Amino acid sequence: MAELLCPHCGMPNDPEQNVCSFCRQPLRAAEDGESIRPGEAPTKKTTAELEPILPAWLRDARANARRAEEEKTAEDAQAEAEHPAPPKEVPPDLLAGLASAARDDQDEEIPEWMRGAAPVSTTPIQSEKKEQTFPRRQELHWEGDTDELGGMATAPVPSAPESGDALLPWMQSAPAEHAEESDEVSNWLDSQKSASQEEPPVSPFASGTVKPPVTGELTDWLDKAQADVETQAEAPKTEPGDSLGEWLSNLPRGESLSEPTEAGETFHEDIDLPDWMKPAGELPAASEQGTVEASLPDWMESAAQTSAAAAEKTEATPAPDWMSAFRESESSAEAEAPFAEPAPEIPSAPAFVSGQESLENKQADELFSVDMPDWLSSIAPTDQKTGEALTDETAPDAIAPADLPSWVQAMRPVETVLPEAQSTRTLADGPLEEKGPLAGLRGVLPLDGLIQPGKPRAHAIRLQVSEAQQADASLLEQMLAAETEAEPLRGGSALASQRVLRWVISALLILLVSFFLAAKSQSVPLPATLPAESNLILPVLDALPADAPVLMIFDYEPALAGELEAAAAPFVDRVLGLRHPRVTILSTSPTGAALAERFFAKTQARHNYLPEQNYINLGYLPGGTTGILSFAVNPRAAMPLPEWAYPLVMDVHHFSDYAAVILLTDQAETARAWVEQTTSHREGRPMLVISSAQAAPMIQPYLLSGQINGLVSGLHGGAAFENANGTSGLARGYWDAYNYATLLVALTILVGGLWNWIAGVRSRGQGLGEI
Amino acid sequence: MPTELIYGAISFLLTLMVLSYLIGDNALFRFAIHVFVGVSAGYVAAVAIYQVIWPYLLIPLVTASMLERALLVVPLVFSALILMKISPRLSWLGGPAVGYLVGAGAAVAIGGAALGTILPQVNAAAEPFDVIGLIQRGGNPWQSVFNGVVMLVGTISTLAYFHFGASRKTDGSVKRNGLIEALAWLGKLFVALTLGVLFAGVYAAALSAFVERIQSLLSLFGF
Structure with a gap:
């Protein structure tokens, strides 16, 4: 007959027995639900x-x-x-x-x-x-x-x-x-x-x-x-x-x-x-x-x-x-x-x-x-x-x-396991614990000193400050608020008015210029005499040999082509009409060659100057200042082009072979570069500059120094040359519109300055009044 | 004639687009600007290819003598090295070419400035005071001297205006010398006058261009 071994002591037992005969331990595992744990109420x-x-x-x-x-x-x-x-x-x-x-x-x-x-x-x-x-x-x-x-x-x-x-x-x-x-x-x-x-x-x-x-x-x-x-x-x-x-x-x-x-x-x-x-x-x-x-x-x-x-x-x-x-x-x-x-x-x-x-x-x-x-x-x-x-x-x-x-x-871990002294003390001192692992213990938790019975005392949270302190605090608060507050922009309406004013001025200019251009007004006379810097050109032109090679440099941007064309046309017309030079066109600007063609086609058509017959366009001279110097040193080497084989320039091997250098520029820097790099290579050949009005003041020193021999600046110089030539060209057509527009702008500046002054006076008066 | 009409119409439209900036930045203005930039870049590229690279580099490499061809290798190599600037990893290869260009340009600019501007301008600034020479040349020495004095005072006063040296006084305040202060005040007038002249020149140039544009618009309509 099979024996049942006790899982605790290992001794053999009768299989019918449920309890070990040796150790009194259960021979079979008890179900978990049958056990009672400490703290649980006993069941029947x-x-x-x-x-x-x-x-x-x-x-x-x-x-x-x-x-x-x-x-x-x-x-x-x-x-x-x-x-x-x-x-x-x-x-x-x-x-x-x-x-x-x-x-x-x-x-x-x-x-x-x-x-x-x-x-x-x-x-x-x-x-x-x-x-x-x-x-x-x-x-x-x-x-x-x-x-x-x-x-x-x-x-x-x-x-x-x-x-x-x-x-x-x-x-x-x-x-x-x-x-x-x-x-x-x-x-x-x-x-x-x-x-x-x-x-x-x-x-x-x-x-x-x-x-x-x-x-x-x-x-x-x-x-x-x-x-x-x-x-x-x-x-x-x-x-x-x-x-x-x-x-x-x-x-x-x-x-x-x-x-x-x-x-x-x-x-x-x-x-x-x-x-x-x-x-x-x-x-x-x-x-x-x-x-x-x-x-x-x-x-x-x-x-x-x-x-x-x-x-x-x-x-x-x-x-x-x-x-x-x-x-x-x-x-x-x-x-x-x-x-x-x-x-x-x-x-x-x-x-x-x-x-x-x-x-x-x-x-x-x-x-x-x-x-x-x-x-x-x-x-x-x-x-x-x-x-x-x-x-x-x-x-x-x-x-x-x-x-x-x-x-x-x-x-249960109640007083029976507690030491006698502690139990006696806890029974006498503290409250009886009714729940949890401390159930049955008395006075275990010292609640007297930690927890006060009843609601906690209410404390006033109002800050105790005096009147003076409150006043100082409010003043400080106002100061901080004023510092952090953004100031309102006064120019809100002023900006709107400026935009309107700009539109008004623009409209006036457009209408004024359009009116005088459409009317082809010639009410404003051309300058009677040439400016001093332009007057220096006349002797140069007089000294210029006929049919001589002349180098014309078109270094200006298309934006100012209208001004440069109007300024240069009378002068070039006079040169071409008087001396019939062989013109070599050159430009340090990529657009210069095209502007040169446009210039000759628009302003010198009456002279019937044809490319490769009356002038050659060498085109763009790369390298900037270095290119200018290179060209001044050796024109043919700087621009090895087949155009050098044309009869117009066959006698030009050096820079000094040009009888005159005519520079059309809208930038003072370009004029300075040409002056600086070519002065020593021109060997006394004249250099004439037709510049924009914005560049003329900067080129003036070179005129006074003699590095350039004449200067025609802006529409005013062109109009003067036209008046000197006795012709009517672009300058004449623009002259009235230009002068009336200049007058309008001058008046606008004057009125604007006066308005600004009055506004300043009023604002200062209001400011004083407020103070 | 139709070509001129198309050209005139395009010019008219582009001009109106640019003038539309009066009402503020707008799409028409930006379109005109973009067209201008694009056309300018394309035109410059075409000019560079057809007027620089082709005639000055490629054709000589084929048709020139061996010596010229050998010499053209230098700009060819430098051009290739400059192209390396496109790649961030190889941009350092373009350094020598750029260095050569910058060095050569600086040398040319400095030499031209020294010989073409400084020395001639110094000489020109002293010339008005050459009374004997003016008399010998039949000029008015007083006027020349006056101009020279104005020019000299203007130059000195303008330089004094940009002189910021000062010394501490006994009371602790920092102040420039009295003479420097007076010249600076005078120089400020010359600076203001010069800026006014430059502004007038810019305005005159812009107004001339504006009149030309209005004339071109009117010419499209037969005016």
Whole structure:
């Protein structure tokens, strides 16, 4: 048959088992949804549903318990009415079958120190779900289920011995004289065995189904319990200073357990459990003896006080109410099915104590809860809740529905894990935290100094300034605003008027010029005499030999062709008419050659000057100033053209071979370049300049210096030459329009200047007035 | 005649387009300007090819003697190097050619300015004060001297106007010399007079061109 290996310890197990027989760990993985995490509210669990999965020995035990319970039904009913003590012969329902369970599980490996507590330790009463849900059970070396054992053996003892150390820390303070007895567990078991022989078996120990521990690993309290069982019938009270400590020895366990609240729970009398395993309900008996309280540990003293207070309400029974409730519920749980809701958890105190206490004993509860170890604090709630659940349980054959163990609820990080001093302080100082991981803690967050209750005080945000400061601030604001504000443009309307004025002036000029040109007006006489610079040309012309080669340079732009043509036409006409020179046309401007052709065709047509017969056009002379110099040095080399083969220029080999150089230019720079580069190469040959009016003032110095021999500038010079020649040409046709237009422009300038002056005076007057 | 009519119509339209600038920058004006620039560039290119490259470079390379051909290699290579200016990576190859052109042009300009302008102008500026020579030539020495003085004062005062040297006074203020200040004031008058004359010349030239344009427009209509 195949074996199922435990995923935790690796030991083989029966495949039908759900819990490992060795380590008590679930053999199958639990579902995630079944686990409870800290902070979550426990949910109701119906343990009756888990009965089929219980081990066989446990089912047998439960069956025996039920049978025993049926036999005592009548007695139980009567006992419940009168709060009778549970029959001694009837063990707890779940523990009743521990004998058979012990036999079935003899082969299971149980820690040596637990073998002596076989009814408790060897009874895996827990359901699989509980095992899976609460892995903390691994720490429990007391294998008795909380529900089944009434919460007496489920507490995880922090110092639970793992290697045979029987003494708990709080028990190590027992007197030394009892140490020998505490080490001898076998004696305890022997006494248990003898006691069971004297009295009817009420517990697995007494029934003899459980082997007594053979090792001395049991704790002292077990020894003491054994001794108490032996002496319980004879002497209900025990002298202080017993083997388990004085406070333990003084506890009237026999009396308290001799009268259980519920019938059928006689294990309290049969098994003298240590006081820490006993529910707090046993402590009321101790309240009757003041000497017992002195021997109790601190954490049990508060519990004893609480129990004493509770005992006042239940004087008839030495057991506490929660134990009574547990017994009642256990007896009636099988008959009443409904599951009781778990009691609300009070983190500040152990659940079982809180369930018993009244509000008047709150202070005592706090102290008790602080002093209680966490494992003990988780006992009572289970008992109480289990008792309630059992009370509601109706099905006799089903496992009583139980709530989650309270020790699971105790897993929450509440005060049970807090140090005593801190808990005491927080209980007294701060508010109680109700939510979150700090739930149950009091005074953890120092809110007093950080958060003030109520609304914060309202502070005025109005700036406290004086009147003078406000005035200064407003003045500064005005100054800044004035600096950043753009000044309005005054010229908006002025620009519009200027445009209109420009159109008006343009229209006047166009109309005036058009009128005089269309009218062919000649009302304005031509200049009577030649200007001084033009008058110098006459001797040159007189000295010019006839049919001599003359170099004419057309260096002006087409834009001023009208002016240059009008200025040069009378002079050229006079030269051509008088001397008939052989003209060589040259230009340093690309458009010069074309303008030369246009000039001859437009102004000298009457002379019938033909190209290559009367003149040759060498065209464009490249190189600028360098080209001029090159041409001045060697005309043929500078312009190696076939035109040099024409008869007109056959005798021209040098620049000085030209009888005269006539320059037509609209730029002073061009005239200067020709003057500068050709002066030394002309060898005294005259140079005459016909220039635009705009260039004449700049050429005048060269005239005064004698570098040029005559100057005709602008329309005025042309008109003078025409008048001197006695002809009527372009200058004459333009002269009236030119003069009237000049007059109009002069008047416009005058009127404009006058208007500007008046406007300035007015603006200054307005400015003074504003100031 | 039809050619002249077409020429006259085109001239008329282009003239109106240019005159439309009176109402502000407009498409007609820009069109006329673009036409002018395009035609001028094309004309200049044609002139450069047909009047410079072809007759002065290509034909001599074929028809000239070997010596002339060898000499023409220099401008040919320089022309090719100048063309390298088109490419940013190879523009440095045109540097020598441009350097040669700039150097030669500067040398020619400086030599011409020194020999053709400075020395002759200095000589001419001193000539009016040659009273003996004027007397010998039968001229009026006083008038010449007056002209010379005006010209000299005008020159000196104009130079003084552009003299910005000054010294700090005891009171901390910076001021030019009194004589320099007076000459500068006088020079300012000469500068203003010269600029007025130049403006008058420009205006006269522009007005002459304007009259010629109006005449050409009127001539198209038979005036």
